Amino acid sequence: MAPRRLWPCTVLLTALGAVTASELQKPLTSQQGPLVADSAFAKSLVDTDKLQDSIKIDNLLDRAKDLFEIAQLSEPEFGHPTRVIGSKGHAGTLDYVYSALEGLGDYYTLSKQPFPAVMGKVYESRLVIGHDVPESASPMSLTPPTANKEPVYARLVLVANDGCEASDYSSDVAENIAFILRGTCPFGTKSQLAGKAGAVAAIVYNTDSGELSGTLGTPVPEHVATFGLSGKDAAPVLEKLKAGKVVDSIAYIDSEVNQIQTTNIIAQTVEGDPDNCVMLGGHSDSVSEGPGINDDGSGSLTLLEVATQLTNFSVNNCVRFAWWAGEEEGLLGSDYYVDVLPLEENLKIRLFMDYDMMGSPNFAYQIYNATNAANPVGSEELRELYVDWYTSQGLNFTFIPFDGRSDYDAFIRNGIPGGGIATGAEGIKTKEEEVMFGGKAGEWYDPCYHQLCDDIGNVNSTAWLVNTKLIAHSVATFAVSFKDFPERSKTTALAASEQPRRYHGRYLIL
Template sequence: MRVSSTLAQCATIVGAVGLQIPLFWKPSQAPLDHPNGTKPLINSTELQDLISGDRLYARAKKLFEIAKLGEDEYNHPTRVIGSAGHLGTLSYIYEQILQLGDYYQLSNQSFPAVSGNIFQYRLVIGNDVPKSAYPMSLTPPTRDKEPVYGNLALVKNQGCQSTDFPPEVAGNIAFIERGLCPFGTKSENAGRAGAIAAIVYDNQNGSSPFGGTLGTPSPYHVATFSLSKDEATPYLKKLAKNKPVDAIAFIDSEVKTILTINIIAQTTSGSASNIVMLGAHSDSVASGPGINDDGTGTLSLLEVATQLTKFSLHNAVRFAWWAGEEEGLLGSDYYVATLPRAENEKIRMFMDYDMMGSPNFAYQVYNATNARNPVGSQELRDLYVGWYEGQGLNYTFIPFDGRSDYDGFIRNGIPGGGIATGAEGVKSKVEKEMFGGREGEWYDPCYHQLCDDVGNVNVSAWVVNTKLIAHSVATYAESLEGFPKRRVDEVRMEGGYEEETKFHGAKMFW
């Protein structure tokens, strides 16, 4: 399938600010009526029984065909925001919900999103090419997209204040310790001090690269690398002895602002004052088609939304497909930030479903507790635990640390939680005994890579977790009895979520 031939035949939907979504698919759909010809009250067991691995897998194959629309621009399948593959994804989601008739009220939310691409890079320090050196996400290029030359200039106090930068930073490469403040602040201060580039070295032992982002662009940001502590240490020792260390930095990148879309679908039945909300992100990284990340979550929501139409509800259910998650949770952040307070208070919880079918999976539950998060988060966590235990399945807790779209909800007082099956983390010996699979390998060996295609999905795990998604929706759509009422004015404890969270999506921001 090619973009040019497909676009010539498609209709368009015009978004709130003029963004067009091409409609690519006219798929056949199974009848949506309940077998008895009526719509009984939502029942968890009945809804779970409607989840089919065949239907999920068919959707995954269709999504991969959509990702191929990105080939003309990126030379490989991708659904990154701004690509034809992502526009096709939005079209597919939108049309699938449209086919469900008046069961849902469907809306687009257009918003400006910052998108970044890194095409080439190189860092040479002295005679070394550090293996852990990697450009920060949303870094600008080096001047004229050419190599720049200078000495390392050591910055005091982790570079969080302009006064931390000595005069010798000007015309040289700022060498900054990680910690205390966002990477974007460090890069901006370096640029204001006249640095031609910056390197943020880790303050935690290790030789592995760490993924960081500069976040919101600033005209003062400079080309910025991250570097492991192990590789930074020899240069720090030389600088401590006032020995010069020269370096060459090169980044060819672009940072641009585009328009993209969140898609929101809410049931027209059920109490609109008690909204059960769940979401997944519709985009992939630029480097691959993202069929597991987060095609699985996207398609799980579509399938649950489809089967839900066979039931009546006590509480309204709101599905969301976020754009720009891979650029730093842009869509979900925008959505929550623009919610009027009265609308915020109607959302009883937000459930995040990102990566439901990792090939070397573990059944992971976010360890969201009421001590660190809005009250209700722990009750949601316990719902997942209870379901896994009821199915005789093992599970494990993972940090609730800002890596997915729940982050904005938690920061705005809305209880949250979710499940996952693992990304670049390494499966332990204990987890191999619990879940099978391969010890010492990533949960998803194709995480953020070209090979994240249809063959990268464990369908059995995906079906299990889609049934759990169905259970979470059915439970709360039927009744919120026992679930804590919203405490919008709650003051969180010191040392809680906001103070400890270092991630904003897949990238660290400080």
Template structure:
């Protein structure tokens, strides 16, 4: 009773803002005993009660036990994940009036509501976290409709897909002209006679799609078709023009097979072959925000960073992509507050991932050399609960990636093996927010559960609702969601406790070239 009575006084004092605990209490009782007693008292208080007006009913930091992986994993439940998933879906619904369906695309009410929701939950623990936002400009675009069709019968060109961030062009009939080589150099266009309203036909390869489109526009083409260079590709190209310029023209991609069909048609017509080309789209600048939450405690010279993205595509609410990662981070951030840590932890929710990893790349590009050097590692968590999932680990190594990336991979593998779960290795190909960190020499790793690719176990997509309207709460595999959230908690607890044995940062490593990654987010760039 004496312990509980004294600790009860401490807890009440804490409620009214007192932060100093008498020295005799610290000396008389073990931290663990006092901590458990404080939890008994503070559990009596509910945020909705009148007592909440006095502040947070939180345990003083010095009374908390050291972070424990097993305990923090045990505290995570499916009920927590489900509740937050519904909250994010409710946020997405705020966009329904404007878009006709729920979405959390940047610039939408649904995305601003998502940002506000995450901030409000973090704010409940502002005694544990320093919370900030980072504003940045982002390019956003949408293709409302497009039409690439044959003039003779009006049939649509198979596999045709517009590139993300393509500018619009009003419908016209244009002569199709094959650009020699790969359309990446000025000289490729010098020998061409380019009539008004012509369409460039360019093979994929060597340089980014955006450069091909820019050069085509610069030399007088009104639009461009880029065909795949992979004979095995059957579905066309899902690409992005990244950063359109004044020369960028409306651009559509097609498969290798359809590209060769068009080349044959040009030859058969003796260079007088035309198509109908139309794109209704827009590209605009949007201001949006990253969210950063740093623990107040832990070594600031050894920062353990992890991130997920807060936005979705415009076509749906994005509850798996990447509501699931955002939820995992928020759940763990709320549970970590019950523990002391040795290394500072940085949680990040990136915006504009779906526009080409813009938020995370902006953040990494704007780190000072000193700030960069303090980040010991970055962990990326994108799509944690695909319905037809497999447990995927990024196949990092210390030769091709910053030293320490391989250690992250091994931590994930060890966890799955300890749970008797099978896993697969997937490449660092540029499809998620690790890109900016790897390019700036920061060790990186992460896990996923699959996107539009095919699960070899059953021949069906990992996520049949990927980038679609049906990516709602019903699209989540909660068994995988729970496993992966607990794995993320394990990764945080492990490195927040100790970085012993983890490679020191090699600050002499220069930034890698972004061209090494064929993707920028979900879209190919080259």
């Protein structure tokens, strides 16, 4: 077992200023200056079996204990452990990862990439429609508060069509609450148009009976306090409005939206062809509600352990590890990284692998169903690598939608092949999956998803170890060779994924 490192719990990472495009032409510059590999001791080329054998569950669990202690740094401010961006728990996480990488000597060049991030908090909310308080009413993420953070009293006004054009908002919307159908355009667009029409609040109701929880996305001044509402709760209201009846309402949201600075961490092997990089990432932050040991401590610690064990080998192609900040707020770190990446640097990334939630207690072995037909060419070849490995181990697996719910999203939207594996979040395990993977049908894959109980007892050691070995295999395979893997070109780099995007991170966006 590798010795456990001590981490300075009181150190907070300081923002280093914006990273310019010219700096990113050399995207992995060390803060200590150029690092030179020590060639005095020749290392053998990485071998997948040997790298997999080096992965030990005890090391992963020790790291999980460290991470939970770090999350506890946030208790004075939040009242419970958390690693949400802007917290001491997240600052401590970044320090822990970076310090561990520094301790690996000159095998990697390290960089910190500060960027502006938006985070929102809803302290209190209430929606009354007529004489009813709909249980499904949920404030949108990044919603502004109602005026003066006080209740507003107004009538509902039905917006025409999908509320995606200014002409859909009649003059009656002014000083009232816009009632808007979900669909066609993002929630943020609907809220902005409602605000421009003079609405004091907005309600977006679902197209089916289910609940509706989403995000307004990047804040703009015209956004108004916005709720999501289930189709079931909306149906009787819609019937009254279409019949010309007056429906009075009270809307109240006490919230704030703030901009902060946070940081991505990138580590790239000194050796290996820098024009042919295999890249993988996980997110360093949790939601505010809990410590996030499975989501995504399991992924980010897996990367750290694989990065540690890889130092015992040489590589032909460069390997680039990333710890993204702000994933839980809407994929902020990975979006920023790819958005500011010059085209010539984009082309050096042959593929991106996303590792988010590797040890869900009621797990299934899930592979993102990334096809070449809907995504950058090479995504399907990566998918088949996971299929082949699970098959070789005699393990069952299942495919899940590749729909933008994690940090691969920016990569595939910018022409970089992508994929990954997971073990399940709030989805319900089926009877068939119970037979395939064990566990319990009818329950969430992770019963503590985005909750306080996502602590060190919320990881399944079997799933975590199996998937860490698979991640080691994915790194070793492409660190040796990209033989038969599709080449990148400027044409493919500029071609966006055709995959429909209903999500941006954990949030619905339209």
